[in-house]
Amino acid sequence: xxxxxxxxxxxxxxxxxxxxxxxxxxxxKELTQSAGAQPxxxxxxxxxxxxxxxxxxxxxxxxIKSATIEYGADIVIVNHPLSPSQERNLEKAxxxxxxxxxxxxxxxxxxxxxxxEGKLQVELAQLKHLSTRLIRGWTHLERQKGGIGLRGPGExxxxxxxxxxxxxxxxxQQRLEKVEKQRHQGRSKRKKAEIPTVSLVGYTxxxxxxxxxxxxxxxxxAADQLFATLDPTLRNLPLANGGDIVLADxxxxxxxxPHELVAAFRSTLQEASEADLLLHVIxxxxxxxxxxIIQVNRVLNDIDAGNIPQIRxxxxxxLLESVSPHIDYDAHGKPVAVxxxxxxxxxxxxxxxxxxxxxxxxxxxxxxxxxxSKAGLKAKWFGHVKVLSETLDEQGNSTIKIEIDQKHLxxxxxxxxxx
Numbered sequence: 001x002x003x004x005x006x007x008x009x010x011x012x013x014x015x016x017x018x019x020x021x022x023x024x025x026x027x028x029k030e031l032t033q034s035a036g037a038q039p040x041x042x043x044x045x046x047x048x049x050x051x052x053x054x055x056x057x058x059x060x061x062x063x064i065k066s067a068t069i070e071y072g073a074d075i076v077i078v079n080h081p082l083s084p085s086q087e088r089n090l091e092k093a094x095x096x097x098x099x100x101x102x103x104x105x106x107x108x109x110x111x112x113x114x115x116x117e118g119k120l121q122v123e124l125a126q127l128k129h130l131s132t133r134l135i136r137g138w139t140h141l142e143r144q145k146g147g148i149g150l151r152g153p154g155e156x157x158x159x160x161x162x163x164x165x166x167x168x169x170x171x172x173q174q175r176l177e178k179v180e181k182q183r184h185q186g187r188s189k190r191k192k193a194e195i196p197t198v199s200l201v202g203y204t205x206x207x208x209x210x211x212x213x214x215x216x217x218x219x220x221x222a223a224d225q226l227f228a229t230l231d232p233t234l235r236n237l238p239l240a241n242g243g244d245i246v247l248a249d250x251x252x253x254x255x256x257x258p259h260e261l262v263a264a265f266r267s268t269l270q271e272a273s274e275a276d277l278l279l280h281v282i283x284x285x286x287x288x289x290x291x292x293i294i295q296v297n298r299v300l301n302d303i304d305a306g307n308i309p310q311i312r313x314x315x316x317x318x319l320l321e322s323v324s325p326h327i328d329y330d331a332h333g334k335p336v337a338v339x340x341x342x343x344x345x346x347x348x349x350x351x352x353x354x355x356x357x358x359x360x361x362x363x364x365x366x367x368x369x370x371x372x373s374k375a376g377l378k379a380k381w382f383g384h385v386k387v388l389s390e391t392l393d394e395q396g397n398s399t400i401k402i403e404i405d406q407k408h409l410x411x412x413x414x415x416x417x418x419x
Contacts, residue, residue: 011037012073014064016056016080017046024288027254028079028101030205035108040071054093055086061093068096077104084133103129105254117179124172131165183270196245196359198237199272201300202281203292204252207315211281211342212249215351234271240356243363248275253299269303277358278310284339285319311354312337318344325350334358363405369416372396377415384408 011032015025025042032039045060054061055078064076075097076090082100090098099107106126113119200208212218216235237247248271272278280296282289293312300306317323318341325347328337335354340347365388370377372395386403393399404412 009037010040010072010074012064012067012071012076013039013042014056014076014078015042015044016050016060017044018048018050018080025079028077031101031104031108032077035104035111037075037077040073041067043067050080050086053086054089055080055082061090065094068094075099077101087133117176120172120176120179124169124176127165127169127172131162131169180270196243196276197248197271197274198245198277198279198355199248199250199275200279200281201250201272201296201305201310202252202313203283203296204254206252206281206283206292207342208249208252208281211279211313211315211340212247214342214345214348216247237355239359240352243356243359245355245359248272253296269305272300273303273305273308275305275308277355278305278308279313280310281313281315283316284314284323285316309358311335311358313351314339315342317341318346327354363403364409365401365403366409366412367418368398368400368402368412369418370398370400372398374415380411384411 013025013028013032015028025044029039043060043064045056047057051057056064067073068076073096076094076099078090078098078100080100081102082090082098087098087100106122106129109122110126113122200212202208212233212235216237218233218235233249235247237245239245250269250272278300280293282293286292297306300308314337317325317339323339325341326339327335327350328339330336335357338347338351338354340351342348375396375398378398378400381402381404384404385408388401388403390398390400
């Protein structure tokens with residue numbers, strides 16, 4: 001068996017046109033570069049269906065083998081999901097490391113994760129991916145121990161590794177459950193305080209993090225690469241109408257996002273699935289922008305966020321000719337799209353206006369007189385009113401000026417109110 005390199009930077013890319021399911025070659029190049037590898041050659045081909053043993057045919061396998069030798073490649077990256085046996089057979093035939101599309105995305109996520117939760121989620125996805133590939137390149141682990149002094153319960157090293165993996169996966173899942181409870185508590189507090197949550201969603205590299213920084217003044221990492229940021233970030237954002245929202249930046253989506261990643265990051269993506277509004281950030285300059293919109297909406301449906309209202313934010317209009325910042329409205333006068341450039345700030349004021357219109361305040365200001373005998377009524381207001389001013393007389397009676405949503409006016413039914 002060949003010696004497996006610890007890392008590889010010179011990559012041969014393999015891309016097949018299949019009738020069922022089509023990946024994008026340019027996207028594979030971007031993913032490869034985002035992972036820190038250098039694409040040095042691309043092998044393309046067409047098949048009606050994948051070969052069950054090598055995924056590619058024997059002729060194409062010889063072509064890939066020749067390319068790895070000619071270009072001195074360290075790794076072969078296949079732009080499709082491979083079965084464990086296909087990945088193992090390719091490595092044995094090519095004598096270099098082979099990574100499929102899912103493994104490549106997992107590697108990028110592992111590099112990007114910064115928070116405790118993010119690292120746990122990536123490790124969980126990696127372990128689930130690895131659990132089906134334990135024997136790849138490690139055939140010696142299949143042998144039972146034997147001989148005097150070495151005989152044991154008969155468990156192979158491979159079985160031991162699988163058992164340890166299962167234990168680690170269970171531990172990570174338990175830790176993530178605790179983190180999810182903390183997130184749920186945070187969301188519950190925001191709902192109780194009636195602070196709307198708006199989540200930025202969109203295809204990776206559409207400019208979500210740049211827009212997040214521009215809107216909130218935050219300084220999260222933003223770069224022109226796929227999955228530049230992975231961990232969710234939340235910030236308070238005041239609106240022009242005097243209200244507040246919580247803005248959440250989430251992980252970018254991608255075509256055919258691996259199922260294990262969707263499952264592992266479900267708690268993070270829950271910021272999107274439980275949001276009051278989605279800002280769907282779109283690269284307006286991308287040739288395939290209509291396709292990316294479809295891909296993002298598919299992922300939103302996968303995480304039960306397909307029915308949440310959204311405003312499409314067409315970003316990067318500075319790269320387009322004859323397009324100026326503007327708001328598109330539907331037949332009912334509601335904003336449905338805003339055209340902006342987060343990089344230079346064009347149209348950001350229009351986005352603020354659209355958000356203010358979506359969360360138009362139904363709050364009113366009231367002046368309440370509360371006698372000392374009914375002071376306990378104020379406890380019922382907690383989380384539902386904003387106290388603007390309060391004065392007490394010598395008898396302990398209160399005169400309070402409050403801001404309250406009209407739907408909560410019933411809380412004031414037992415006290416004297418001045419409009």
